[in-house]
Amino acid sequence: MRPIIETHSVTMRINGATLVDGIDLSVGNGEMVAIVGPNGAGKSTLLRLLSGDLQPTQGRIELKQADLRSYSASQLATHRATLSQHVNVTFPFTVEEIVRMGAGDMGIAAAHPLVEAAMDEVAVRPLRSRQLPTLSGGEQQRTHFARVLVQLACGEALHGPGLLLLDEPTSSLDLRHQIELVEIASRRARNGTAVIAILHDLNLAVRFASRIIVIHRGAVAADGRPAQTITDELIRRVFEVCVDIQHHDDGSPVLLPQAMKSIGPGNVL
């Protein structure tokens, strides 16, 4: 498996606070990596470093064996696509116009099949003529995901499998659309894309990710396959809560917070 992105002792300090502390990691083709951790652990800062949005104060990041800083913004956009957590659009662009923005300078006719496919995949085609500011938060989030998928497809057509970065992509979505979005990302990973997603829902992460990286206080607290990585000891240490971990027939763990478990019949307040 060829590494798509690698970090070497990456550290990020802002105003004396260390947000990311000497992280070394390597993510290759076809991996679906979930980054989990408590609020303020440095997950979003790490993702912004990987996207080239921030420059590390120490260490080096390599994208496809070349220094991330050696890419221009336009070159970078053909190798990695990023979905941010909140995108606020004030102008009345339609869903179709937003999705088409992912195609860059590609002509409307050439981009058409990619735009249609992405709108179908995230189920926003019925909304195509609707103006984005009039849609719900979840519908807007899906529209931006379709835009990012178009950008990824355009880049992969030129350079082969790329990098897909997702910052809490499921935060505004209902259960069905959360699962659909993560399944779409998993499909991309099966086709060779390196996917890195910040997820808060640990059950979603262990169910769909091939690898979980737990970030705690700016450093990697655990990194590996979900079944081996997610343990009650780790959850207690990192998230400071107690969980009961059970296992599916296929061996994947299911987390049940103990506070919820205690509120059962006859035990309700």
Next chain:
Amino acid sequence: MTAIDGVGSAEPSLRSASSRPAPALLYGCLLLLLSGVAIAAVTVGAAGIPLGRVPVALGLWTSEQAGTLLARDQLVLWSIRIPRILAAAVVGGLLATAGAIMQGLFRNPLADPALVGVSSGGAFAAASAIVLIDSSYGDTFRFMQNAVLPLAAFLGSLVTTFVLYGIASRTGRTSIAIFLLAGLAIAAIANAGLGLLVFIADDRQLRDITFWMLGSLSGATWSKALTIAPVLVIGVVACFRIGRGLDLLVLGESEAFHSGINVERLKRASIVLISAMTGVAVSICGVVGFIGIVVPHLLRLMIGPGHRMLLPASALLGAILVVGADTLARTIVAPAEMPIGILTAAIGAPFFLAILLRQRGLAGL
């Protein structure tokens, strides 16, 4: 986020993407309309020239028209009216395009160079040139005035726009509340400076400064119009290059970067364009407000917010509106002439309030 931050979302467009007009049709209609307004502007004024006499005066065909009448028509057309219409069209194009770029840069449809002090900054710099350089260099300055005033106004607008962006933006995010309030403060500072210059100016300088404060195209000449026209041409050509970047900037600076835009370069180019376009327009006709806000707003309702079509279309509709407004300004109180700045404020301010009231309704306030 403060309550004022909630104001500043563009109204929904009247048309969906599929029913938006094709570029060729849109530009064709706007060019036809501009030609119609320009022809009407040629015929009306203190010395009326009936439509039938216009082609003869322009030399397009000959007639047995009395020689003195023809000579008078030609003098009025070529020396006064056509340069003024040309200047009005260029000024309108500059102000409307600068407004549309500014709204894209700040991701807010209420941004307007005149509203947030960029025009005032340009006017203050131009007035400073009149009073301070004129007092020191006299005749040399008057000889150079056509070149010095646009440059001074451009530099004044440039400094104002940079200061405004520096205050309102931090770590890639722009606060609309701070942006509008900083704009008001900058406009107040520039106006205080203008007041000081009025205080120390002599009679002739005072007349020139008053012209900047009210806005008028009565001093338009061929040389002035031809000095600023290249800025509009360069600006519109540049707009085709920055259009996609401004579309993506609407998603936020990070998203624009993720999508392949060199955001810092785009911001610098936009600020220089806004400043150059506003500055040279101000140097010709003083402060003419609301064109930069009304024109892009009307166009967004018709063609949507995509900047690749919006920016050139703004240049055309801005030209149409200012040629029309200037024609009104020089006819409604004839034989006197109303400063065009008063007219655009009288029409534009209620329009601006109507946008705010409508947004208040959409926001459920």
